[in-house]
Amino acid sequence: MRARALRELRAAPARPVVAAVGVLAVAAVALVPVVGREVAEAGGAGSGPAATHRTDVPGAAQAAKAAPAAAECTPGNVAESLRPSSGGGAAVDRIKAKGQLVVGVDQNTYRWGYRNPHTGKLEGFDIDLARAIAEDILGPDAKVVFRAVPTNQRVPAVRERSVDMVVRTMTINCARKEQVAFSTAYFQGGQQVLAPKGSKIEAFDGSLRGKRVCTAAGSTGESELAAQRHGARVLTVPNQLDCLVRLQLGEADAVVTDNALAAAQAAQDPTVELKGEPFTDEPYGVAMNKDDTDLVRRVNKVLDDYRGGGDGSDWMRAYRKWLAADLPGVSGPPSPEYSD
Incomplete structure (x- = not known):
């Protein structure tokens, strides 16, 4: 669909x-090279996920199971991802053992992921979402390591595991899905x-x-x-x-x-x-290693919570805070689509 x-x-x-x-x-x-620069932050300055956790795939064993054989990627199913689960698995356990979530982000894009010149801290819509994911996996005092990743290094960073995931206005498309796994879409652009x-x-x-x-x-x-x-x-x-x-x-x-x-x-x-007008359909997703199916399901669970609650949802609060002034008229996040 x-x-x-x-x-x-x-x-x-x-x-x-x-x-x-x-x-x-x-x-x-901002043109100064920033590849590999990290900023660790304890606790979530942004809004966290809703308190109620939905579990469509119960149990760690099911959450960690290998992804089903994927259908051929087409424009009609490109935004499909694995069903959400609060269960664990190899990737989630690895992050917990490290005690931190390493996230590839942008530090140059105003409103999405940028360094506030007054505070020196990273802020934006994507940064709030990354903190919500870390809080869900690691708890309220979650440590997040933000690593600035250039546009053309997003896929290599995920494949080489220099980051656990990339949250960086990254469009879900078939070419990228051959190399990395994506969450469900959290924003729709063009x-x-x-x-x-x-x-x-x-x-x-x-x-x-x-x-x-x-x-x-x-x-x-x-x-x-x-x-x-x-x-x-x-x-x-x-x-x-x-x-x-x-x-x-x-x-x-x-x-x-x-x-x-x-x-x-x-x-x-x-x-x-x-x-003019937008001339493509651009769903943004969180990118992860293709082997980390349990992490994909966990992130999709966080997104499920993040969208929930209608106008009072964490997603809408983040939208009003960061995007509404420059991108008005968005009534809510894109609906999730699943492949299993």
Whole structure:
């Protein structure tokens, strides 16, 4: 069953957080290499999962069982994952034995995963979700080690087990599902074009011909531009925020990225705006090692709790706190889909 149709997520009128020049300065600092940098945090500063735990697959033995043979991945079933369980298994036990959860995150994307310049702490929608997962597995004083991972290193980090999981606006698609396992979708976005307000660029179409279009290496935007450039010259960078810097410096004419990320960039810089409409369906999921089926089920249980409670859910509280101002009109999270 197809995930709910892509919502029309239009950015609200740009609201400067800091002056454009200030944004450039902050963004430029973010270009310093951060691969492998870790920040350990004890306790959950964000909201945790609901108190009631749903267990659709009871017992550790069932939770740890191998995933059933997966059907061929198609656009219609790409968001399917394993049913939730509060049980343990090899991966969950390994995390408990370490006494910490190591999570690959972004530290450059405003509203999702970014370092607050006033406190030096990581904040955002993805950061709150990572803390909720850690709290469920390790308890209220959970220790989380956040490791900054560039866009094109998300899959290697999971496969090589340098992190336990990646929570970083990572789109679930068939190519990635061949290499890593995903949770159910926790947000629904779509690829869209970001460009200066006075630009003649109109959308992901022929108006890009001859223009310099920036996107992150290893991103869905890079894949879409590889399939259809519309005559554009493509520039790839390690992280999406680097594209905003290139746009501000005049080294790029437009950016192709998830509209959720583009809206965050427009909130930072009032001189740019989203162009046209989203042209893809982008469900975000938590990425884990394919062998860690028990961890996939446990994360899906956390997400099940996180979504629960309607307008009073942890998901809606996080949405209102981090995203609603720049991505208004979202009524709730995507419904989970399961393969077993």
